[in-house]
Amino acid sequence: xxxxxxxxxxxxxxxxxxxxxxxxxxxxxxxxxxxxxxxxxxxxxxxxxxxxxxxxxxxxxxxxxxxxxxxxxxxxxxxxxxxxxxxxxxxxxxxxxxxxxxxxxxxxxxxxxxxxxxxxxxxxxxxxxxxxxxxxxxxxxxxxxxxxxxxxxxxxxxxxxxxxxxxxxxxx
Amino acid sequence: xxxxxxxxxxxxxxxxxxxxxxxxxxxxxxxxxxxxxxxxxxxxxxxxxxxxxxxxxxxxxxxxxxxxxxxxxxxxxxxxxxxxxxxxxxxxxxxxxxxxxxxxxxxxxxxxxxxxxxxxxxxxxxxxxxxxxxxxxxxxxxxxxxxxxxxxxxxxxxxxxxxxxxxxxxxxxxxxxxxxxxxxxxxxxxxxxxxxxxxxxxxxxxxxxxxxxxxxxxxxxxxxxxxxxxxxxxxxxxxxxxxxxxxxxxxxxxxxxxxxxxxxxxxxxxxxxxxxxxxxxxxxxxxxxxxxxxxxxxxxxxxxxxxxxxxxxxxxxxxxxxxxxxxxxxxxxxxxxxxxxxxxxxxxxxxxxxxxxxxxxxxxxxxxxxxxxxxxxxxxxxxxxxxxx
Ligand SMILES: NC(=O)c1ccc[n+]([C@@H]2O[C@H](COP(=O)([O-])OP(=O)(O)OC[C@H]3O[C@@H](n4cnc5c(N)ncnc54)[C@H](O)[C@@H]3O)[C@@H](O)[C@H]2O)c1
Ligand SMILES: [Zn+2]
Ligand SMILES: [Zn+2]
Numbered sequence: 001x002x003x004x005x006x007x008x009x010x011x012x013x014x015x016x017x018x019x020x021x022x023x024x025x026x027x028x029x030x031x032x033x034x035x036x037x038x039x040x041x042x043x044x045x046x047x048x049x050x051x052x053x054x055x056x057x058x059x060x061x062x063x064x065x066x067x068x069x070x071x072x073x074x075x076x077x078x079x080x081x082x083x084x085x086x087x088x089x090x091x092x093x094x095x096x097x098x099x100x101x102x103x104x105x106x107x108x109x110x111x112x113x114x115x116x117x118x119x120x121x122x123x124x125x126x127x128x129x130x131x132x133x134x135x136x137x138x139x140x141x142x143x144x145x146x147x148x149x150x151x152x153x154x155x156x157x158x159x160x161x162x163x164x165x166x167x168x169x170x171x172x
Numbered sequence: 173x174x175x176x177x178x179x180x181x182x183x184x185x186x187x188x189x190x191x192x193x194x195x196x197x198x199x200x201x202x203x204x205x206x207x208x209x210x211x212x213x214x215x216x217x218x219x220x221x222x223x224x225x226x227x228x229x230x231x232x233x234x235x236x237x238x239x240x241x242x243x244x245x246x247x248x249x250x251x252x253x254x255x256x257x258x259x260x261x262x263x264x265x266x267x268x269x270x271x272x273x274x275x276x277x278x279x280x281x282x283x284x285x286x287x288x289x290x291x292x293x294x295x296x297x298x299x300x301x302x303x304x305x306x307x308x309x310x311x312x313x314x315x316x317x318x319x320x321x322x323x324x325x326x327x328x329x330x331x332x333x334x335x336x337x338x339x340x341x342x343x344x345x346x347x348x349x350x351x352x353x354x355x356x357x358x359x360x361x362x363x364x365x366x367x368x369x370x371x372x373x374x375x376x377x378x379x380x381x382x383x384x385x386x387x388x389x390x391x392x393x394x395x396x397x398x399x400x401x402x403x404x405x406x407x408x409x410x411x412x413x414x415x416x417x418x419x420x421x422x423x424x425x426x427x428x429x430x431x432x433x434x435x436x437x438x439x440x441x442x443x444x445x446x447x448x449x450x451x452x453x454x455x456x457x458x459x460x461x462x463x464x465x466x467x468x469x470x471x472x473x474x475x476x477x478x479x480x481x482x483x484x485x486x487x488x489x490x491x492x493x494x495x496x497x498x499x500x501x502x503x504x505x506x507x508x509x510x511x512x513x514x515x516x517x518x519x520x521x522x523x524x525x526x527x528x529x530x531x532x533x534x535x536x537x538x539x540x541x542x543x544x545x546x547x548x549x550x551x552x553x554x555x556x557x558x559x560x561x
Contacts (some may be wrong), residue, residue, distance in 0.1 A: 131553050135399040138375055138529030143193025148381030149524055161354040165474045165501065
């Protein structure tokens with residue numbers, strides 16, 4: 001697994017990664033039970049494919065250096081989930097309740113996903129702004145005022161320009 | 173102790189290695205309080221300098237506190253705070269007596285190897301290949317300093333590590349680069365490379381009174397820092413360096429040119445850069461002398477080329493005829509650090525310059541390996557990395 005600095009959005013991303021894998025495994029391994037509970041009978045294959053998507057996203061989040069695109073992927077997945085769950089609210093089946101609870105939970109996770117993705121994006125943008133080195137002169141006064149401040153220095157004889165190569169300065 | 177060790181091209185690791193011991197009566201062992209990564213280290217990192225062996229400890233910019241001294245070392249005592257120059261000096265040989273410290277005749281313990289490669293050996297250097305003595309470097313918790321009774325700069329209280337650390341290399345290097353130009357008040361000094369060495373060369377040229385200082389690079393934050401120090405800047409990827417330099421000097425070219433880039437000059441969009449890349453790839457050439465060629469071409473006749481940038485081996489298509497006919501003066505070499513340090517320390521104490529301006533990253537030793545990469549790739553606006561063991 002790629003090592004990342006553990007700041008808050010990173011920790012949140014990691015949590016979401018594991019969550020993706022967990023949910024994904026349930027969807028993949030028990031689509032029938034799930035479809036029953038969510039009033040989505042007949043959609044077992046769809047649920048199983050969502051599971052594959054969740055697991056892949058989870059691995060992407062945990063294994064990549066930069067989880068941001070994967071988290072945005074989760075946000076897109078959340079939209080699909082919400083759409084699918086909404087169909088479970090139809091009809092008079094008493095299982096509607098299950099779909100309603102699941103929908104509320106997905107909406108909650110969606111909020112977390114969006115929060116996480118946007119704070120990762122904000123951090124990336126903040127890093128992209130170059131720091132301002134325009135005041136790092138190292139000199140106590142503006143360079144113009146420091147010009148020649150070290151003229152007291154005597155260039156050693158072995159490093160002096162030979163007389164014929166020196167600039168000719170007309171006598172004042 | 174922990175130390176950054178070279179294990180091959182682009183493979184630096186923070187290893188646990190045996191602590192150094194006094195090996196000679198003039199030695200000292202110092203506990204490192206701060207060290208830095210230098211552009212010269214990058215030539216080793218990128219595998220351009222021959223003579224490294226796996227496990228060699230890196231680093232030649234460091235300072236610390238004396239932990240132990242050999243019996244013949246009467247100059248230092250435990251607890252002294254010193255900056256260590258990257259050139260090891262005996263202080264007694266012919267060259268040392270003339271102040272040509274970087275070619276000390278006695279400090280290179282692999283003299284016969286160096287004699288073969290360079291004709292005559294140069295000084296021993298810390299953490300810089302077996303050609304220069306194979307001495308363990310200072311990116312470590314402890315270092316053995318050979319000839320420590322001479323190879324040091326004593327640091328008084330009242331200045332921070334960050335202010336004086338660079339006395340061991342890049343500040344004197346930028347300074348010597350400018351001093352070698354023997355700057356006259358009418359001179360334009362053009363400086364290729366706005367890395368740490370270039371930054372100090374810019375400030376030194378301003379302090380020594382150059383009429384105009386022009387700095388060349390392409391990295392935006394380095395150019396910004398160059399302007400902060402008083403330079404007019406040229407982005408070599410966006411403009412023609414030769415045209416701009418001629419424009420800024422009334423068509424005559426700069427009197428003094430400083431190469432603060434060295435053998436890893438970036439390929440520009442010019443033909444000669446492509447040529448160098450190709451020859452280097454098939455090992456017909458070791459260095460990329462693009463900057464040298466540009467300096468020879470644009471420099472005003474009877475001008476001076478000052479070359480602190482490091483070259484390692486063979487250069488190709490260097491227009492020597494041009495240089496000869498123009499009567500150019502070449503001055504180059506590893507820096508004679510101790511020749512300048514007393515004067516520069518005084519200037520720091522007097523507040524004429526505060527060298528810490530160049531530090532952009534301060535991290536622990538264990539983060540060293542990743543920082544080599546950050547510095548090399550100029551990522552994260554990195555200009556100078558200080559490591560605190
Ligand atoms: N002589 C000495 O004693 C001594 C001491 C220290 C460093 N050095 C050498 O000085 C050189 C610079 O060191 P640094 O720490 O500043 O390294 P650095 O790698 O940070 O700086 C080199 C700079 O040159 C720029 N550059 C690359 N190609 C260029 C081109 N074609 N034109 C203009 N600029 C170009 C890069 O963008 C970079 O900013 C290195 O070769 C290093 O080995 C010599
Ligand atoms: Zn150096
Ligand atoms: Zn000597």
